[in-house]
Amino acid sequence: MSKAIKERMTAQKSFIFGYLKSVKTHPSAETVYNEVKKRLPNISQGTVYRVLNNFKEKGSIQAIDTKDTVHFDADISDHAHFICETCGSVFDVIEECSKCGVLKNKKTKVGSINKYQIKFYGICKKCRKQVCSH
Numbered sequence: 001m002s003k004a005i006k007e008r009m010t011a012q013k014s015f016i017f018g019y020l021k022s023v024k025t026h027p028s029a030e031t032v033y034n035e036v037k038k039r040l041p042n043i044s045q046g047t048v049y050r051v052l053n054n055f056k057e058k059g060s061i062q063a064i065d066t067k068d069t070v071h072f073d074a075d076i077s078d079h080a081h082f083i084c085e086t087c088g089s090v091f092d093v094i095e096e097c098s099k100c101g102v103l104k105n106k107k108t109k110v111g112s113i114n115k116y117q118i119k120f121y122g123i124c125k126k127c128r129k130q131v132c133s134h
């Protein structure tokens, strides 16, 4: 691989990471691609997907699976997620989960816990409002 290609890839990678860090919306790979493309018009969808997977495997970002798609979050601190079953939005749940870390390093019968994900399912405020107004 030539140096120029390598440098371009590094720049793309850090741009994608920077974008993810800047949002709290837990975008899907498709949204990340659409947003990043606005600034880097030559980037391919494949590159974006590959970079996201790479970050995920390295643990620099986390992936939140919902039934429709996979959402990405550059915030890897202990926090839970609320998934709206109506619109599919993913929200951070921090206050209610201040003790989220208590299970960390806990030993169970089958082994010790390094990390875990908590997902709450419900209807977000915005969707609830729409239901009520009818």
Ligand SMILES: [Zn+2]
Pocket (backbone or CB within 6 Å): 084, 085, 086, 087, 088, 089, 123, 124, 125, 126, 127, 128
């Ligand atoms: Zn919703």
Ligand SMILES: [Zn+2]
Pocket (backbone or CB within 6 Å): 026, 073, 075, 079, 080, 081, 091, 092
């Ligand atoms: Zn999050």
